[in-house]
Structure formats: structure tokens, C-alpha cells
Amino acid sequence: MESRDIEKPFTLWRRDFFKVLGGGIYFLFNLGNVDEAQAAETEQRRTLPKDYNAFLRIAEDGTVTCYTGKIEMGQGVFTSLPQMMADELDVELEKVKIVMGDTTLCPYDAGTWGSLTTRQFGPAMLAATAEARAVLLSMGAEYLKTTPDQVAVSNGVISIKNNKKKKVTYGQLAKGQKIEKFLDVKPKPKDYSEYKIMGKSFLHADALEKVTGRALYTGDFRMPGMVWAKILRPPSHFAKLATVDTSGAEQFPGAQVIRDKDFIAVLHADPEKAEQALAKIRADYTFNEMEVDDKNVFDRMLKIPSNARVTASKGNLDSGRKNSGFLFESQFNNHYVAHAPIEPHTALAWMEGDIMMVRASTQSPFGTQEGVARELGVTLEKVRVIPPFLGGGFGGKAVSLQANEAAKLAKLSGKPVMVAWTREEEFFYDSFRPAAVVTIKSGITPSGEITLWDYHEYFAGSRGSETIYECPDQSTISHSSNQVHPFATGAWRAPANNTNTYARESQIDMMAAKAGMDPIEFRLKNLKDQRMIDVLKGLKEFVNWKPAVSPGKRGFGIACGFDAGGYVATMAEVKVNQATGEITVVRVACVQEIGFCVNPQGATIQMEGCITMGMGYALTEEVEFTGGAVKTSNFGTYKLPKFSWLPKIETKILDRLTPPQGGGEPAIITMGGALANAVYDACGARLYTLPMTRERVLEALARK
Amino acid sequence: MPLDKKQSLLWALRTHFNLTGTKYGCGLGYCGACTVLMDDEPVRSCSIYMEDVAGKKITTIEGLANGDKLHPVQQAFVDHDALQCGFCTPGMIMNAVGLLKKNPHPSREQIINGMEDNFCRCGAHTRIVDAIAEAAGKM
Ligand code: FES
Ligand code: FES
Numbered sequence: 001m002e003s004r005d006i007e008k009p010f011t012l013w014r015r016d017f018f019k020v021l022g023g024g025i026y027f028l029f030n031l032g033n034v035d036e037a038q039a040a041e042t043e044q045r046r047t048l049p050k051d052y053n054a055f056l057r058i059a060e061d062g063t064v065t066c067y068t069g070k071i072e073m074g075q076g077v078f079t080s081l082p083q084m085m086a087d088e089l090d091v092e093l094e095k096v097k098i099v100m101g102d103t104t105l106c107p108y109d110a111g112t113w114g115s116l117t118t119r120q121f122g123p124a125m126l127a128a129t130a131e132a133r134a135v136l137l138s139m140g141a142e143y144l145k146t147t148p149d150q151v152a153v154s155n156g157v158i159s160i161k162n163n164k165k166k167k168v169t170y171g172q173l174a175k176g177q178k179i180e181k182f183l184d185v186k187p188k189p190k191d192y193s194e195y196k197i198m199g200k201s202f203l204h205a206d207a208l209e210k211v212t213g214r215a216l217y218t219g220d221f222r223m224p225g226m227v228w229a230k231i232l233r234p235p236s237h238f239a240k241l242a243t244v245d246t247s248g249a250e251q252f253p254g255a256q257v258i259r260d261k262d263f264i265a266v267l268h269a270d271p272e273k274a275e276q277a278l279a280k281i282r283a284d285y286t287f288n289e290m291e292v293d294d295k296n297v298f299d300r301m302l303k304i305p306s307n308a309r310v311t312a313s314k315g316n317l318d319s320g321r322k323n324s325g326f327l328f329e330s331q332f333n334n335h336y337v338a339h340a341p342i343e344p345h346t347a348l349a350w351m352e353g354d355i356m357m358v359r360a361s362t363q364s365p366f367g368t369q370e371g372v373a374r375e376l377g378v379t380l381e382k383v384r385v386i387p388p389f390l391g392g393g394f395g396g397k398a399v400s401l402q403a404n405e406a407a408k409l410a411k412l413s414g415k416p417v418m419v420a421w422t423r424e425e426e427f428f429y430d431s432f433r434p435a436a437v438v439t440i441k442s443g444i445t446p447s448g449e450i451t452l453w454d455y456h457e458y459f460a461g462s463r464g465s466e467t468i469y470e471c472p473d474q475s476t477i478s479h480s481s482n483q484v485h486p487f488a489t490g491a492w493r494a495p496a497n498n499t500n501t502y503a504r505e506s507q508i509d510m511m512a513a514k515a516g517m518d519p520i521e522f523r524l525k526n527l528k529d530q531r532m533i534d535v536l537k538g539l540k541e542f543v544n545w546k547p548a549v550s551p552g553k554r555g556f557g558i559a560c561g562f563d564a565g566g567y568v569a570t571m572a573e574v575k576v577n578q579a580t581g582e583i584t585v586v587r588v589a590c591v592q593e594i595g596f597c598v599n600p601q602g603a604t605i606q607m608e609g610c611i612t613m614g615m616g617y618a619l620t621e622e623v624e625f626t627g628g629a630v631k632t633s634n635f636g637t638y639k640l641p642k643f644s645w646l647p648k649i650e651t652k653i654l655d656r657l658t659p660p661q662g663g664g665e666p667a668i669i670t671m672g673g674a675l676a677n678a679v680y681d682a683c684g685a686r687l688y689t690l691p692m693t694r695e696r697v698l699e700a701l702a703r704k
Numbered sequence: 705m706p707l708d709k710k711q712s713l714l715w716a717l718r719t720h721f722n723l724t725g726t727k728y729g730c731g732l733g734y735c736g737a738c739t740v741l742m743d744d745e746p747v748r749s750c751s752i753y754m755e756d757v758a759g760k761k762i763t764t765i766e767g768l769a770n771g772d773k774l775h776p777v778q779q780a781f782v783d784h785d786a787l788q789c790g791f792c793t794p795g796m797i798m799n800a801v802g803l804l805k806k807n808p809h810p811s812r813e814q815i816i817n818g819m820e821d822n823f824c825r826c827g828a829h830t831r832i833v834d835a836i837a838e839a840a841g842k843m
Contacts, residue, residue, distance in 0.1 A: 210790030211778040211797060213725015213765035220724035270708075272715050342729045342737055342825050343791045391727075391791030392825050423730040605785060605831070612827030635734035640823050643816045649830055 018178050020105065025058040025173065026180040027135070028107075029128035054107055056085070056132055062156050062171030064089060064096050069109025069366055071101040071387050088129035089136075091156040091170065101365040101387040108366050131183045136170060143168045206389070217389050218346040218361045219420045226348070226416040227256070228271035229409050230278040232264040233425060237487045237628030239285035248280025257281075258412050265409055267417065289627035290486040298333045298689075301437045301458045306479035311462050313475045320452030320473025324443025326514050327452070331439050332503035333689040334460070334672075336432040336623040337616075338638060339492060343391020344426040349406035350416035358385045360403040363393040368400040375404040376411060383407070394613075395491035399431050424633040431490030432623055436460030438503035448515035450526045455504070459484050461496025464563060464669060469508070469526040486628045493610070494665040497563045498617060498672055502690060505559035505673030509550060509680065518547035519558045519677065531567045531593055534654065536560055538591040539569040542652050550681045555586070557678025559670040565661030566594040570611075570670035573647070574678040576685075578701055581694035583679060585615055585647040590670070593654040594661040600653060607651045607667040614671025616641045620691050713757055714738045714749035717764060725765035725794045729823070736822030739795040739802075740764050746802030765794035768801065777801050780839035781832070788826035796822050800836045804843055812837060 057065045066085055082096040089096075099105055133153070140158030141148040144166050152161050159167035209215035234241070241262045249257050249266050255277035256267040264281065268274035292300050321327065347360040349372075356376060362368040365385040372383045390397065406419040421429070436459045443452030453474035457465050462478040492498075512522030520540055527533050539545070539558075548554065555576070560569040573587040588611050597603050620639035624631040632638045651667075676687045685700035707720055714731075717723045717740070726749055729737030733751040740749045741763040768775040774782070777800050787793045796819070803810065803818040810818065815836050824832065 206790070207782045207785065207787060208774075210787055210793050211765075211774065211781045212769055213723075213794045215790055216724070217727075217791065219718075219728070222719075222722060222724075270711075270715070270719060272711055340825055341789070341791070342735060342823060343727070343789070344729075390789060392789040394825070420728070423732070605788065605828070608830055609788060609827030612829055613825070634732055635730050635823065636732070640825065641827070641829075642821070642823070643819045643829050643833065646816065646829050646833070 021057060022059065023174070023176065023178050024060060025136075025139075025177055027056040027058075027128060027132040027183055028180060029054055029056075029131075029183040054109075054128070056128065058132075058136070058170050058174045060171055060175045060177075062091070062095055062169055062174070064091055064170070066096070066098045067102075067106045068098065068100055069103075069106045071363060071365060071390060084126060085129050088126055089133050089156075089170075090153045095156060101362075101385070103365050103369045103383070103385040106365075128183050132181075135181055135183075136173060139173050140168050143173065210389075215389050217343055217391050218348060218359050218387075219343070219418065221348050221359055221388070221418075223348070223350060223416040226350075226418060227267040227269055227413070228274045229258075229265045229267050229406065229417050229419050230271075230274040231266075231405060231419070231425075232278065232281055232283060233428060234285055235629055236285075236287060236289065237630075238289045239287050239628070242284045242286045244284070245282040248282070249277040252277035252280060256413065258409060260408070260412065263405075263408070265405075267409065267413055267415070271418075271420065287627075291627070292486055293626045294335065294622070294624050297335075297435050298331075298437050301435070301484060302439075304481060304484060306458065306481040306484075308456075309462075309478045309480070311476045311478050312466060314471075315473035317452065317454050317473055317475055320443060320454075320471070323445070323473070324451040325446040326511070327441070327443045328507060328510055328514070329439075329441045330503075330507055330510070331437060331688060332499075332506060334436050334438075334499040334502065334617075335621075335689070335691065336435045336489070336625070337492060337621045338427055338430045338432055338623055338632070339392075339394045339396025340426070340430070340621075340635075340638065340640060341392030341394060341396060344421040344423060345397065345400065345402040345429070346418070346420045347400065347403040347406035348416065348418045349403070349410035351410060351414070354382060356383045356407050356410065358383065358403050358407055359388055360385060360400050360406075361390050361393075361397055362387055362400040362403065363390070363395070363397040364400070367398065368403045371400060371404050372407045375408055394493045395433075395495065396430055399488065399490060401429055423635070427623075427632050427634070427638070428630050429488070431488040432485075433492030433495070433498070433617075434459050434461070434485060434489040436496075436499045438499060440503060440507045442507055442511060444511050444515055446515070448512070448517050448522055448525055450511070457496075457500060457503075460499040462500075463495055464497030464500035464561060465504075467504070468529060468532055468561065469523070470528050471526075486625065487630060493613065494563050494669050497561065497665075497669040498614075499690075501559065501561040501563075501669040502618075502672030502676065505561065505670065506676050506686070506688075509558070509673075509677040510686065513550045513680075516549055519550055520545060521547060523558070523560065532560060532562065532569075535567045535569040535591050535593050538593075538652065538654055539571055539589065542591050542650070543571050543589045545571070550677070551684040552681055555678050555682035557674045557676065557681055559673030559677060561666070561669045561673075563666045563669050566592060566666035568592045568666040568670050570667070570674040572671070572674035572678040574675060574682055576679055576682045576697065578683055581697035581701070583619060583675070583692060583697060585619075585645060585675065587648040587650070588671075588674070589650040589652075590667050591652045591654065592666055593656060594666065595656050595658040597653050597655075603653055604651050607653075608649055610665065610667035611649055611651075611671065612641050612646070614668040615645055615647075615675070616691075618672045618675045618690055618692060619645075620693060622691050622693070707754060709753065709755040711754045712750055713740070713747075713752040713754060713762070716754055717749060717762075723764050723766050726798075727791055727794060729792070729795070734821070734823070735792075735795075736799055737792055737795040739798040739822065741798055741802050744802065744805050746799045763798070763801075765798060768797065775801065776842040777804065777836065777839040780835035780842070784831045784835035784838065786831035786835040787828050792822065792824045792826075792828075796824065796832055800832075800839070804836070804840055808843060809840055810836075815840075
């Protein structure tokens with residue numbers, strides 16, 4: 001194999017297909033540049049191969065396999081992608097397989113972020129499979145000595161329309177073949193209304209393995225001679241190792257200490273023994289702390305220098321101010337939150353010949369491959385990443401430091417090494433959703449038209465910061481800096497959008513109340529985007545909305561927004577205990593429009609997941625820290641949503657025959673705003689900081 | 705690997721017995737991913753030492769199905785799609801089985817109370833409650 005430069009990621013070379021996978025017909029295709037936009041968002045810039053990044057293989061036994069760099073992490077693509085392919089190719093669902101994320105077998109992919117799989121893959125897969133089908137039909141026609149218009153296909157059998165006895169299967173066409181076809185046209189797939197399998201609800205194909213405990217996650221693999229590694233961790237991200245004494249660990253029976261500069265690990269065949277041995281290491285540190293903690297973080301954000309980028313601007317803010325009857329000025333704060341998947345980051349690495357093999361819980365197998373290659377100073381083809389089932393990611397497993405650690409230790413020790421982070425390590429090294437501030441100056445006429453919108457987001461990220469409402473004089477500015485966070489931050493389910501939607505929808509609610517208007521009417525009055533209008537009207541109908549001006553003591557809150565091409569409107573109902581500050585969420589109703597819905601069951605489950613997870617960031621989840629020392633270390637202080645929180649959840653997906661959009665994220669973005677507005681409606685207290693802990697609710701009530 | 709009295713049940717299961725269906729989620733008894741049955745009682749295997757297990761009957765997720773026939777709770781989880789990433793699932797199922805052994809006909813509220821301290825980050829909660837309610841009728 002030729003060695004390649006790291007900028008050009010190694011993927012299966014076309015001429016290696018037949019060697020690695022065997023004969024058959026290969027359809028190569030390109031999913032376009034959507035990934036690149038996504039990758040930029042998560043700062044995973046990397047040059048994509050220009051020719052193809054997914055392929056289908058028709059094998060001699062008639063099976064169809066899709067090889068993709070995407071991975072399954074609970075969003076159900078394991079089920080929805082084969083459905084689409086089976087439908088488009090007219091073969092039985094059982095004949096369709098999918099291989100995901102193996103960096104040697106699958107073409108490059110930037111990573112699986114939240115909901116984008118169905119959205120990106122959907123149309124591209126449909127186009128490619130439609131084209132593959134046309135090619136197969138013409139091959140079949142040729143085989144049957146007729147023309148393509150004379151043949152039809154059903155269940156993978158091509159036959160002559162008026163002589164069904166004359167037939168050939170996809171498998172027969174593939175027999176003894178070594179054909180590869182590059183599909184670069186983008187044909188229009190079947191009309192969405194023609195699909196038989198798609199559009200129906202399907203249960204997770206992998207459920208059986210998961211309910212029996214047979215599903216293997218990274219930490220479940222065992223190898224002969226495998227050892228568990230426990231790594232010495234600093235007390236803060238700004239701590240530097242000064243002195244260290246590893247003798248205690250070295251004397252521990254069965255333990256091996258590995259040291260590479262400040263990186264010190266203990267290896268042991270038993271994970272708990274490795275931990276005990278690690279505890280015997282004595283280390284001292286020097287600190288060069290960043291002066292920031294969870295108390296002063298927002299003040300500091302507004303003070304430090306930042307790069308301002310204008311993302312939208314129209315008219316003139318001065319005239320907007322002059323034309324406003326009422327002016328509003330607010331600051332909204334949002335704390336750091338953790339991804340906290342129940343499976344912590346885990347990796348198993350071992351050498352096979354001169355190849356470093358890595359199993360890792362990662363959302364980005366190719367990113368992991370690149371990281372490991374860089375860590376070891378080898379070329380990409382010397383690293384193979386195979387991702388097994390993933391125990392939740394939510395963006396946090398886009399970063400896979402644990403894989404670098406395992407690979408480094410496997411190389412230094414010559415043994416298969418498992419690195420399984422503890423919950424404490426998981427919190428310490430998580431790439432948190434950034435804490436952020438949004439300031440908004442806005443204005444309305446006495447009759448409720450928005451006349452001014454001056455929006456600044458500080459360090460949230462720009463996704464979702466667009467003004468969805470009409471306003472003649474407006475400006476939206478994004479502030480960024482690389483000096484702001486004392487630890488890693490990154491994409492968290494619907495990155496940036498939770499903060500932006502919370503701030504915007506709270507401000508809108510304040511203006512509606514001042515105008516003496518019902519919050520849905522106020523929104524409709526100021527909206528022109530038809531899809532947003534449709535979901536809001538859909539919600540109104542869905543919950544049988546009775547208009548009222550907030551605070552109407554009903555505890556009803558509204559919020560709407562859009563993310564990843566999908567539109568969402570949410571109504572939340574809460575009760576507020578004014579003595580304790582406790583918020584009880586009674587009901588959440590959510591209407592979503594995500595184009596043609598490939599898997600309604602899957603999309604509904606994703607919406608429920610978003611609503612539940614959204615209650616967490618809105619009500620309790622917050623990372624405590626002092627400088628680079630993360631004080632949150634386990635679920636005792638980091639409060640995840642629990643069973644007793646469960647409101648009545650009602651979801652509705654609007655039927656559309658337009659291209660599919662991501663369904664994994666939109667429903668989470670409105671939770672902060674809907675709940676904050678519901679709290680205001682219940683008791684007249686406006687919450688300017690998420691999460692809305694009891695203390696903050698009591699403070700807001702006292703301010704009233 | 706030899707068994708050690710001071711070892712946690714969780715890691716003895718996962719390494720010594722290679723029963724990896726029981727998961728580590730927090731190691732401190734908060735999350736319930738490691739739940740197994742000890743004499744039919746749900747316990748958090750991360751917080752139990754082997755010396756306390758002597759003479760007790762331990763049931764893990766692997767021992768729940770009868771050959772190919774799923775336990776009613778497992779079947780209900782499949783039917784209700786009560787899982788996403790599936791990492792909390794073994795602990796959820798074991799806790800639910802223990803709950804139903806004690807109280808074969810729980811109300812919805814009793815199910816919620818009984819499952820309260822098992823965490824699911826993917827938000828499969830509603831479906832988990834539905835699944836347990838259905839399984840209750842079938843056991
Ligand atoms: S791992 Fe035992 S309760 Fe979390
Ligand atoms: S299904 Fe993922 S944590 Fe519950």
C-alpha cells in the first residue's frame with residue numbers, strides 16, 4: 001500500500017475492493033459536502049476525498065451491503081438506512097446489510113453528529129440506490145437480451161414484463177463480476193409517496209442483542225494477554241506535574257508502570273487492581289490557573305476580548321430604536337453541561353503485525369484514526385479503527401482521547417490494552433457544551449410588531465442565532481475567543497441552538513406579554529417563514545390552545561425554532577412550588593416538521609429523548625468548577641433527568657413529501673425556552689439563567 | 705484470573721466470569737447500569753464485594769432468557785422499543801424484574817418509584833415504564 005499524507009485520509013482504495021471484500025458489483029458514490037459544513041462546526045476540518053465516500057456492494061449471493069463511515073449510536077440508522085435501500089432497490093429487507101465505521105472497510109466520513117445521518121444519508125442514498133437500480137436493470141435487460149424498458153424488478157429478481165419466466169437475479173448478475181461503477185449523476189429517486197417500506201414504523205433491529213446483554217460495547221471485548229490501564233490524572237487542566245514517586249505502584253503485585261514524560265499509567269490484568277496500584281503513586285503539581293469559576297463565568301465572558309462576527313444585519317438599529325414603542329434589554333446565561341453518556345469513553349488497542357488495531361467508543365472513527373496516527377507518529381493506513389456499539393454520544397464522543405491513550409500504551413507495552421474511563425475521568429475530560437451569554441436589545445410597537453432586534457451571542461456558537469421573526473432593523477453578532485474556557489468544549493446535542501433558542505424565545509415571550517398578546521398570536525404576527533407558521537399553527541391545533549396573555553397562572557409556555565433543517569414548536573406546562581422553588585413539568589407537547597419522515601417510530605423516539613434530555617439542561621444540569629479543576633465528578637451532584645420527572649409527552653410529526661431532514665435534535669432546542677416561559681406564566685418570575693434550579697427560581701420570585 | 709474477596713461483584717462478573725452484559729456507569733451506586741439480582745433482589749453490583757456474595761444466588765442479564773425465549777420483561781422492552789443506545793438496558797431490565805418479583809401488579813406510580821434511580825441518558829423513560837407495565841401483566 002502506498003503511504004499517504006495525513007491530509008488525504010486513507011480509505012479503502014478502489015482497486016482493493018475485490019481483494020478485501022470479494023467480487024460483485026460495486027456502486028461508489030459521493031454524499032456531497034454536507035459533512036464539511038458539519039465538520040467545520042465541530043472544528044474537525046479535514047480534506048474529504050473528492051471521488052466517493054460511500055458505496056454499495058451487490059454480492060454473488062444477492063445480498064446488498066452498504067459500507068459507510070457513519071456509526072450507530074442510538075439514533076436508529078442501523079434500521080432506517082437498510083429500509084431505504086431495500087425499498088429503493090426492490091429487494092427484501094433481510095438481504096440488506098450495513099457495515100458502519102470500520103476505517104479499513106468503509107469510506108471516509110467526518111463523523112456521526114446527532115441527527116444528521118438520516119438527513120444527509122437519506123437523499124444521497126436514495127439518489128445512489130436509484131441509480132444503482134437503473135444500472136442493474138440495464139444489466140439485467142442485456143442479460144435477458146432485451147431493452148431496459150421491457151423489464152421489471154421485484155424482490156431482487158429482474159424479469160421481462162410480459163414473460164415472467166425469463167428472469168435473472170441481482171446475485172446472478174454479480175456472479176464472477178468485478179465491476180465498479182462510479183455514480184456521479186444525481187437522479188431523482190422515486191416519489192416519496194411511492195415508498196412501501198419507508199414511512200412505516202420500524203423497531204430497532206439491534207434490540208434483541210441489547211436486551212440480552214449480548215450486544216458488545218467497547219469495554220466488553222476481551223483478548224488473550226489483555227491488560228487494563230489506569231492513568232495518573234492531574235487535579236486541574238492547568239496543573240503541571242512537578243514531582244512524582246511511582247515506587248508504590250511498581251511494587252504492587254502484577255502491576256506494570258509505564259511512563260512517557262508526564263503520561264504515567266499502571267497496567268494490570270484486573271481493572272480494580274490497576275486502580276489500587278495507581279492510588280499508590282504520589283504526585284505533586286504546580287498550577288497556573290485561569291481565574292474563572294462557575295460563579296464569575298458570565299461576567300468574565302462579557303469582559304474578555306472577543307472576535308465579533310456579524311451573521312445577520314438589516315436596516316439600522318437607531319431607526320429601529322426610534323420606531324419602537326417599548327424597548328427591552330436582557331441578558332441570558334447558560335451554564336456548562338456535560339454529555340454524560342452512560343457509557344464512559346472506552347478504547348481497546350492492540351498490534352496486529354504493524355497495524356494498530358483500535359476498538360473505541362467514538363462518533364468519529366476516522367477522526368479517531370487520525371488522532372491515533374498522529375499520537376503514534378505513523379501514517380493512517382497503519383491504524384484501523386473498528387467501532388462497536390456505542391453507549392450514547394450526544395457529541396461528546398466526537399473527541400476520543402482515550403483511543404490515543406490505549407494505542408500509546410499498547411505500543412509501549414506490546415500488549416492489548418483497555419482504557420475504560422471512570423465516571424470521574426469522563427466528567428474531567430468531557431468536551432462540555434460551552435457556557436454562554438446572550439444579550440438582546442429589542443423593541444416593539446404598541447400593537448406588537450417587532451421593530452428592533454439587536455442580538456449578541458457570546459461563545460454559544462452561531463447555530464440557531466438567526467432571527468426567525470420579521471424585523472426591519474436588526475443585527476446578529478457572534479462572539480468567539482479561544483481564551484474563554486478552562487477546559488475542552490464541543491458539540492452537545494444541537495450545538496449552540498439550545499442557548500440561542502432559549503434566549504430568543506424568552507425575549508419574544510417578554511415582548512408578547514408587554515404587548516398584551518397571546519404568545520402564539522404574537523409569534524404568528526411576526527413570522528413570515530411558512531414552515532415555522534405551520535408548526536406553530538399545528539401546535540395550536542394539537543393542544544387545542546386557548547389564547548391568553550402571560551402570566552395567565554396556567555403555567556403554559558411556548559417556544560419554537562429550527563435546527564438541522566427541521567422545524568419545531570413546543571408547549572410546556574409546569575407547576576412551580578413557590579415555597580421551595582421546585583418546578584414540576586406536567587406536560588410537554590411538541591410538533592415537528594422534518595420533511596418526509598423516513599422512520600416515524602424512530603423520529604418519535606428521538607423527540608421523546610430530546611424532551612427528556614432537554615429537561616435536564618433546562619432544570620438541573622450544571623458543571624461546577626474552579627479554574628481548570630472540574631468539581632463535578634459523578635451523578636451525585638450532576639443531576640440527570642429521572643423517571644419521576646416524566647411529564648405527559650405528546651408528539652406530532654407533520655406529514656410532508658419534501659426531502660427528509662434530521663429528526664434527532666430539533667425537539668431539544670425549544671425545551672429551555674418553553675419551560676422558562678411556562679415558569680413565567682405560572683408565577684410571573686422570569687428566569688435569565690439556565691438551569692432553572694430551585695435557588696434560581698426562588699431568587700427570581702424574590703426579584704419579582 | 706483468581707477471584708478475590710475484596711473485588712466488586714461488577715468487575716468479577718465482567719472480568720472473571722466474562723459476563724459483560726452488566727455495565728459500569730458510575731461505580732458509586734448512582735446510575736443502576738450495574739444492577740443484578742441477588743437472591744431475587746435488585747442490587748448494584750458495583751457497590752457489593754465478593755465476600756458479601758458467598759452463598760447467594762446472582763442473576764445477571766445473560767441468565768434471564770430461557771434459551772431462545774426472552775423473559776417477558778426483555779420481550780416487552782423489544783416490543784416497546786424501550787431502548788436507544790442500550791447501555792442502560794441490562795440494568796433497567798434487571799431492576800424491573802426485581803421490582804415485579806416483589807410487586808407483580810405495580811401501579812404506574814410504583815413502577816416510576818421503583819425505577820427512579822436507574823438513569824437513561826437517551827431518554828427512553830416513557831417507553832421503559834410502558835414496557836414494564838405490559839410485562840407485569842404477563843409474568
Ligand atoms: S455502576 Fe453501579 S450504580 Fe452506576
Ligand atoms: S438507552 Fe442509552 S442510556 Fe438508556
